Amino acid sequence: xxxxxxxxxxxxxxRELNKGEFFWPDSIFKDAVVSLGIFxxxxxxxxxxxxxxxxxxxxxxTSYLPRPEWYFLFLFKFLALYGQIPVVGKIEWLxxxxxxxxxxxxxxFIPFVDKKQDRFYAKRALPLGIMFTMVVDIVILTLISDVPxxxxxxxxxxxxxxxxxxxxxxxxxxxxxxxxxxxxxxxxKDISWKSMTWLTGIGSFLxxxxxxxxxxxxxxxxxxxxxxxxxxxxxxxxxQDLYSLHCxxxxxxxxxVTVIEGVEGLEGKAISPINSRDVLYTVNDASMAxxxxxxxxxxxxxxFGRMYNPEGLSKGEIDYIVTFMRxxxxxxxxxPAEALKPxxxxxxxxxxxxxxxxxxxxxxxxxxxxxxxxxESNNYxxxxxxxxxxxxxxxxxxxxxxxxxxxxxxxxxxxxxxxKGEVIIGVMxxxxxxxxxxxxVFIRWIMAGMPRTAMDAAALYVQPTPAVTPTP
Amino acid sequence: xxxxxxxxxxxxxxxxxLQKSLLERPEPKGxxxxxxxxxxxxLFILQGLTGIFLTVYYTPSPDHAYDSVNYIMNDxxxxxxxxxxxxxxxxxMVIVVFVHMLRVFVTASYKYPRELTWLIGVGLLxxxxxxxxxxxLLPWNQRAFWATTVGTQIAGTVPFVGEFILKAxxxxxxxxxxxxxxxxxxxxxxxxAVLVGLIGVHLFLIIRHGESHWPKKED
Ligand code: HEM
Numbered sequence: 266x267x268x269x270x271x272x273x274x275x276x277x278x279x280r281e282l283n284k285g286e287f288f289w290p291d292s293i294f295k296d297a298v299v300s301l302g303i304f305x306x307x308x309x310x311x312x313x314x315x316x317x318x319x320x321x322x323x324x325x326x327t328s329y330l331p332r333p334e335w336y337f338l339f340l341f342k343f344l345a346l347y348g349q350i351p352v353v354g355k356i357e358w359l360x361x362x363x364x365x366x367x368x369x370x371x372x373x374f375i376p377f378v379d380k381k382q383d384r385f386y387a388k389r390a391l392p393l394g395i396m397f398t399m400v401v402d403i404v405i406l407t408l409i410s411d412v413p414x415x416x417x418x419x420x421x422x423x424x425x426x427x428x429x430x431x432x433x434x435x436x437x438x439x440x441x442x443x444x445x446x447x448x449x450x451x452x453x454k455d456i457s458w459k460s461m462t463w464l465t466g467i468g469s470f471l472x473x474x475x476x477x478x479x480x481x482x483x484x485x486x487x488x489x490x491x492x493x494x495x496x497x498x499x500x501x502x503x504x505q506d507l508y509s510l511h512c513x514x515x516x517x518x519x520x521x522v523t524v525i526e527g528v529e530g531l532e533g534k535a536i537s538p539i540n541s542r543d544v545l546y547t548v549n550d551a552s553m554a555x556x557x558x559x560x561x562x563x564x565x566x567x568x569f570g571r572m573y574n575p576e577g578l579s580k581g582e583i584d585y586i587v588t589f590m591r592x593x594x595x596x597x598x599x600x601p602a603e604a605l606k607p608x609x610x611x612x613x614x615x616x617x618x619x620x621x622x623x624x625x626x627x628x629x630x631x632x633x634x635x636x637x638x639x640x641e642s643n644n645y646x647x648x649x650x651x652x653x654x655x656x657x658x659x660x661x662x663x664x665x666x667x668x669x670x671x672x673x674x675x676x677x678x679x680x681x682x683x684x685k686g687e688v689i690i691g692v693m694x695x696x697x698x699x700x701x702x703x704x705x706v707f708i709r710w711i712m713a714g715m716p717r718t719a720m721d722a723a724a725l726y727v728q729p730t731p732a733v734t735p736t737p
Numbered sequence: 738x739x740x741x742x743x744x745x746x747x748x749x750x751x752x753x754x755l756q757k758s759l760l761e762r763p764e765p766k767g768x769x770x771x772x773x774x775x776x777x778x779x780l781f782i783l784q785g786l787t788g789i790f791l792t793v794y795y796t797p798s799p800d801h802a803y804d805s806v807n808y809i810m811n812d813x814x815x816x817x818x819x820x821x822x823x824x825x826x827x828x829x830m831v832i833v834v835f836v837h838m839l840r841v842f843v844t845a846s847y848k849y850p851r852e853l854t855w856l857i858g859v860g861l862l863x864x865x866x867x868x869x870x871x872x873x874l875l876p877w878n879q880r881a882f883w884a885t886t887v888g889t890q891i892a893g894t895v896p897f898v899g900e901f902i903l904k905a906x907x908x909x910x911x912x913x914x915x916x917x918x919x920x921x922x923x924x925x926x927x928x929x930a931v932l933v934g935l936i937g938v939h940l941f942l943i944i945r946h947g948e949s950h951w952p953k954k955e956d
Contacts, residue, residue, distance in 0.1 A: 311821020
């Protein structure tokens with residue numbers, strides 16, 4: 266750029282300044298309005314949307330699907346699509362090094378590549394077209410980042426289509442558009458900025474159209490929301506649920522067990538009661554978590570951590586169990602009041618319990634540790650409403666309105682015998698008895714026909730008939 | 738009384754001159770798109786302030802990071818608000834800086850005499866993204882851990898020096914306490930220092946050359 270042009274530019278700027286305004290108070294007012302708006306928006310976001318919880322980092326859980334911060338998602342998707350290209354797609358560093366370097370290099374050198382003094386948009390169809398196409402590409406790559414790049418062989422036609430359209434939307438069309446934008450003006454010297462704009466527009470239109478198709482055909486992702494315990498009370502509850510599921514069989518629901526009974530392979534094994542001071546005072550949290558994760562092979566305890574068993578417990582879950590044990594049994598810890606809430610809300614006269622509110626937590630606490638997949642329990646899994654009602658070698662275990670339902674008999678201490686007098690179902694739970702109020706919940710629930718939701722149950726509520734007062 | 742204090746300070750600091758050169762400088766006719774630079778600056782300052790509050794409770798160790806963030810969210814008075822603002826502020830800052838860059842591109846404000854302003858700006862964009870990348874690991878949750886595992890892996894694919902970059906970022910072959918410590922140092926000391934320096938030069942150049950005018954047909 267020669268001195269003459271520079272002078273021209275500066276003179277032109279002077280003229281604009283003379284027609285202009287002042288930083289104070291004109292521009293800074295606008296700045297303040299926008300910043301204040303942003304500040305208010307942030308407070309609203311922090312208050313009403315908040316920060317989503319996540320489980321604690323667990324280096325052993327390699328099944329976790331990595332997901333970068335959202336503004337890197339487009340790069341992730343780009344790399345995934347790039348990997349689909351035959352031959353060059355296999356040379357990883359081309360994509361991970363060369364492409365980002367070119368992008369950053371281009372950004373850096375824009376002022377030196379685009380040296381013309383033109384600033385009006387109609388004179389800059391090429392740079393604006395390329396930039397626009399790139400921005401649209403970044404946006405659509407972000408939008409489709411969750412759609413699988415490769416469809417499984419047995420996927421439906423739509424799912425396959427949604428996978429195979431992606432390279433066109435994300436790589437081919439933007440690539441072709443940018444190449445055309447670049448070369449057309451070199452071939453047709455007098456191409457108008459309007460044609461260039463049409464080209465950009467059509468390209469973006471196609472990209473967005475394909476994206477909509479990809480998103481509509483995409484397989485519906487089932488969300489695997491894990492419940493997260495953030496407050497201490499929630500952690501204790503979570504720990505208690507996990508304890509009920511994994512530990513109760515051997516250690517008992519109160520951790521008191523000293524001799525294991527009724528567990529295959531460990532029958533009669535002597536263990537230390539894990540609710541005792543001996544254990545709780547000598548084993549700190551970190552060692553306790555390690556024992557749960559790695560097990561105690563010499564005394565028969567399995568490793569429960571995920572590093573040994575893909576279905577095992579995560580680091581966070583193990584921590585919840587330790588927290589639960591501390592606050593429940595260790596007398597140096599005081600359990601927070603809100604963690605003492607009862608397992609289910611007490612029933613009023615005439616009230617009918619529901620599966621959701623009453624039965625599910627009870628079953629989870631006392632039954633599911635044995636009554637689930639992979640455990641010897643007459644194939645009676647109590648892990649869902651339907652299974653509780655329908656499953657089991659001796660099904661039906663529950664008959665609506667029948668006070669002699671098997672389930673009601675065994676929890677009240679009566680074994681079920683077959684015609685030959687052999688016991689087919691023992692007393693439940695095998696080694697303890699449920700509290701009367703828990704038994705009462707089961708009786709009322711089955712007698713009322715096993716309502717599932719609190720609403721169903723409320724509909725069955727019978728107003729206790731008030732005692733008739735004789736009218737004088 | 739106030740006048741005396743002002744006069745005394747003015748004599749020493751040259752407040753009147755500063756006011757003339759910083760505040761009362763002439764500008765071309767304004768435009769709402771030109772507020773995005775100062776909005777980026779505002780967000781940077783806000784991130785700095787909320788970040789400083791967070792470091793009061795945050796502990797950069799794999800054993801305590803997660804719990805300390807939990808503590809901030811549940812037990813510290815207004816901790817949820819401070820973290821919420823910092824969390825969403827990061828997202829918003831990336832958007833605002835990016836749109837600011839787009840506006841500068843669209844108005845061709847990177848041309849003479851503002852080429853250097855643009856170059857510094859590219860540095861600012863990279864540093865801002867770096868803040869996002871390093872900050873993401875700090876809560877030490879699943880998402881953070883695995884995103885960083887993959888992110889650093891990508892850096893490891895660079896031919897010849899990849900291995901070195903990977904180890905330098907992670908402080909060893911795997912993500913560990915060292916990685917967290919490094920990302921923490923980068924997030925609260927190194928990158929902010931880079932940002933402050935670059936923003937200083939950026940602002941100096943903007944004041945020196947003035948805000949560019951909105952391009953018209955004749956430009
Ligand atoms: C932390 C990030 C950034 C901050 C705090 C910042 C701040 C500012 C401010 C306050 C202005 C003047 C007001 C305005 O024009 O909006 C400005 C102008 C400018 N910025 Fe930035 N900026 C940042 C990032 C960037 C980036 C990423 C680029 C480009 C790659 C860039 C390039 C420019 C240019 C060329 C100008 C001059 C515009 C003109 O005179 O019209 N800045 N910046």
